[in-house]
Amino acid sequence: MDKEARFKQTTRSVQVMKERSEPIVMVTAYDSTQAAHAQAAGVDMILVGDSLGMVMLGYDTTVPVTIEDMIHHAKAVRRGAKDTMVIVDMPFATYHQSVADTVRYASRIMQESYVDGLKLEGGIEIVPHVQALVQAGIPVCGHLGLTPQSVLQFGGFRVQARELHAAQKLLNDAIALQAAGSFMVVLECIPSALGTLVTETITIPTIGIGAGDACSGQVLVYHDLLGLGVDSRRAKFVKTYAQLGESAIAAIKSYRDEVKQHEFPNQEYRYDIAVEAISSVKKHVQEEEKA
Ligand SMILES: Nc1nc(=O)c2c([nH]1)NC[C@@H]1CN(c3ccc(C(=O)N[C@@H](CCC(=O)O)C(=O)O)cc3)CN21
Numbered sequence: 001m002d003k004e005a006r007f008k009q010t011t012r013s014v015q016v017m018k019e020r021s022e023p024i025v026m027v028t029a030y031d032s033t034q035a036a037h038a039q040a041a042g043v044d045m046i047l048v049g050d051s052l053g054m055v056m057l058g059y060d061t062t063v064p065v066t067i068e069d070m071i072h073h074a075k076a077v078r079r080g081a082k083d084t085m086v087i088v089d090m091p092f093a094t095y096h097q098s099v100a101d102t103v104r105y106a107s108r109i110m111q112e113s114y115v116d117g118l119k120l121e122g123g124i125e126i127v128p129h130v131q132a133l134v135q136a137g138i139p140v141c142g143h144l145g146l147t148p149q150s151v152l153q154f155g156g157f158r159v160q161a162r163e164l165h166a167a168q169k170l171l172n173d174a175i176a177l178q179a180a181g182s183f184m185v186v187l188e189c190i191p192s193a194l195g196t197l198v199t200e201t202i203t204i205p206t207i208g209i210g211a212g213d214a215c216s217g218q219v220l221v222y223h224d225l226l227g228l229g230v231d232s233r234r235a236k237f238v239k240t241y242a243q244l245g246e247s248a249i250a251a252i253k254s255y256r257d258e259v260k261q262h263e264f265p266n267q268e269y270r271y272d273i274a275v276e277a278i279s280s281v282k283k284h285v286q287e288e289e290k291a
């Protein structure tokens with residue numbers, strides 16, 4: 001992999017990318033190997049999403065994901081992609097208590113995993129928390145539209161902000177997050193015309209996932225874009241660029257068959273020892289048994 005110094009994006013450089021209409025590419029990663037893949041592919045930034053609860057830990061939603069889970073995976077991602085901007089999701093209900101608690105949780109993630117910023121779901125309701133994090137020097141990314149930590153309130157993963165009032169609220173939320181000092185905002189699962197309107201209205205970059213092509217950048221979940229999932233159910237916004245799940249199953253089947261048929265490990269995969277050495281070992285064992 002390339003050892004040359006790599007340009008690492010910053011809050012300022014992604015702002016410039018929006019101004020120059022240069023698309024920002026983000027992908028999720030949850031461990032050091034996935035992070036190394038993302039960095040080697042040259043993405044602009046990596047998200048340690050709380051989607052890790054669903055794709056890595058087998059939960060049905062992101063609600064059970066803890067601060068410890070996030071720090072554990074964020075540390076691994078940081079080790080695997082030292083030269084790429086890494087953003088981490090604050091997990092469920094860790095920025096809804098006192099502002100002091102929010103700063104404490106956020107500081108733990110920043111200082112223990114050494115990442116470059118945090119992402120929080122929500123709009124005007126969380127503005128005091130966003131302001132406190134920004135005051136503490138933490139780069140904050142917002143997240144509007146389908147905010148999966150509220151899936152139990154939404155009654156399922158569904159397209160958001162299709163009605164006038166909800167669309168108006170989302171635009172106001174984006175403006176409020178920008179005013180609170182956010183450097184970027186993720187727009188998830190909303191009509192593409194609303195993604196365009198938000199991107200044109202605020203000056204900070206927007207990162208879309210199911211929010212159309214006018215956003216300043218795009219994000220996809222690692223497992224979705226690589227076709228790693230066993231579950232074939234996926235959102236409309238997911239484009240699958242490989243079928244690695246099928247490849248993995250086929251490879252493990254081949255391994256299984258070769259072991260069962262005594263084909264693996266053949267000579268190529270074995271270690272040698274001098275014939276005299278092994279016969280002396282045998283002799284030694286036989287003498288021990290007699291004694
Ligand atoms: N693998 C994975 N990919 C994701 O993008 C993702 C996660 N997990 N987990 C956390 C959230 C949950 N997300 C989801 C999950 C499901 C839909 C979904 O099924 N959407 C329907 C909407 C149907 C409608 O309202 O009309 C779709 O068909 O797109 C959307 C986003 C996005 N995030």
Ligand SMILES: CC(C)C(=O)C(=O)O
Nearest residue numbers: 028049050051186209
């Ligand atoms: C889907 C993205 C935006 C996310 O929040 C996650 O992966 O958790």
Ligand SMILES: [Mg+2]
Nearest residue numbers: 049050051089
């Ligand atoms: Mg998330």
